[in-house]
Amino acid sequence: MEKVTIATVAVRAGVSRQTVSNVINTPEVVRPETRERVREAIASLGYRVNQAARQMRTGRSKLLAVRIEPARDGINGSVLDRFLHGLTDAATVAGYRVMLYTASGDDGEIATYEELLTEYDLDGFVLTSTHHGDPRTSWLAERDVPFVTFGRPWGAPDTHSWVDVDNAAGTAAATRHLLATGHTRIGFLGWPAGSGVGDARREGWASTMAEAGLPTEDVVAVDGVDSGASAAERLTNATAVVCASDSLALGAMRALPGRAIVGFDDTAVARAVGLTSVSQPLAEAAGRCMDLLAELLDGRAPTTPTHLLLPPSLVVRRTA
Amino acid sequence: MEKVTIATVAVRAGVSRQTVSNVINTPEVVRPETRERVREAIASLGYRVNQAARQMRTGRSKLLAVRIEPARDGINGSVLDRFLHGLTDAATVAGYRVMLYTASGDDGEIATYEELLTEYDLDGFVLTSTHHGDPRTSWLAERDVPFVTFGRPWGAPDTHSWVDVDNAAGTAAATRHLLATGHTRIGFLGWPAGSGVGDARREGWASTMAEAGLPTEDVVAVDGVDSGASAAERLTNATAVVCASDSLALGAMRALPGRAIVGFDDTAVARAVGLTSVSQPLAEAAGRCMDLLAELLDGRAPTTPTHLLLPPSLVVRRTA
DNA sequence: CGGCATCATTGGATCGTTCAAGTTGCCGGA
DNA sequence: TCCGGCAACTTGAACGATCCAATGATGCCG
Known part of the structure; x- marks a missing residue:
């Protein structure tokens, strides 16, 4: 040929x-x-x-980059997996391709940005795992590199577009479901205060309980099955427990057999053991990220950044 | 700047x-x-x-592509995740970048190859999920596109380099472990015959039992927790069960509480519920794939293709 | 000291595309 | 009739790297 x-x-x-x-x-x-x-x-x-020739002339590569993280605690690892799949699909439709990179630490990631930008003329980035004091967003913003974050900028000024899942709405839905099933003593098993995601998940449960005029009882554990189990044992009064993650929920199931339990993230584990869990709309989130990024790349973005909070859904199984 | x-x-x-x-x-x-x-x-x-300028002159892009699959049965989804991470790492070290694509069906995937090759001048591919009668390898081979498969070419001629995990060695190790723990009536819960991976996993158990001169008993189920549970109930004599996947193992745990159970893949679920499981060396497999591909790309590949079978390891937890 | 081979370095052409500045042809108004 | 204006299309140059052929410098031998 x-x-x-x-x-x-x-x-x-x-x-x-x-x-x-x-x-x-x-x-x-x-x-x-x-x-x-x-x-x-x-x-x-x-x-x-021929993209290379086009890129040389226009300076635009039609490439996006996402970081692939090591499966950290493992149990939630497949969340990124599903997000990546959705993003790759959406990018293809929009005429872009997704490139992967790994990096350790925020500084390492910034060094990688620099490399990808100068070597491959990357058009944009999708950031995940935003956290308090994240230096990545300001670095990119200063250099006018288009980017969108999946996860809102905890603590930092809201100057860029982002997509996030409404964590509070998820635990609120879980709590309402338990209330509707007749429970009144609904406890919460969460992470230590300070992480944006964890605080939001607690808040959804707390406010729903407050609205119903019911007393609350909650305990805290670092993420993990064993740690979740020993913390859950201290929830003596609750007949039902809303948890900040599927790992914690699994611990609660072991410590409190027979009680109603709801997890968060609808991971493979939840499906496997029949755990009711809050499911994030990851494919949709990925699609929205791509939409927002495409707007930025085409220069047709609104002057004020867009913020999207997507509602998760409750997947009811055997445990609640 | x-x-x-x-x-x-x-x-x-x-x-x-x-x-x-x-x-x-x-x-x-x-x-x-x-x-x-x-x-x-x-x-x-x-x-x-500037890679674009270099590419235009040399025709080489320093880009590799891997397909990201939808999380199929979910429970095993994180396997690809970990492989991808390892591959991205190894590629970076070798001076390459990894690009993602999705495709439905082998023909759709071949159409994507064509697009990636002409538009982006991709240097090579890493294929996963090889299966019987796979048309992708011959398409690539005919066009002299460098590629490596993770998973051996089941049934097809062995004309390209591949890396695979020694599935039989994994179940053999699991069986030996159970024998050493004193079990003699060790059953097998597997997939229907016909899939290369599944057959190999059965074979490792069967041959180890034969060597020990012990009688065998096995049942079959399509992958999934519920289906695994109902199949496991028919394993009446066994005091221990080797399973072809963690999903099946989870079913077996439910159906046969108290018996020794070993799963396969060491997924997040296994870690979460304390299931003993056979762990695939995914980071190493990814690194080896990259090594073989780099050889092909540099033109310093041996004339005969290389085949690597990596031994998995047994992660012992509570269930065995 | 000339001749010649060898090595390091140079300048121009080239890859395939898009940008910027033309050219052509047609229509309408003065 | 002439000319401005416009639409449709063409032409030459440029992006930043590498390939290729040619040049300059160096050392060795007779």
């Missing part, structure tokens, strides 16, 4: 290179008749744009 | 562009003294190769 360039197409269609380029990039400036002829030539030759 | 090109570096070092290029690509042809001067200029200017 010969190499098919824009020049090949031009000859076949009997026009100049630039006209072919116009048909591809700004079809409206070409007469419909010519446009159609060029399109036929493109199709019959199986022509495809 | 100004744009730093090879010309900027050349001026700073007082040499020509080509000499700078030689320092980068074939340092041995440059006199040590000059080489050092150029290297200093590169460092002080923070110069980095």
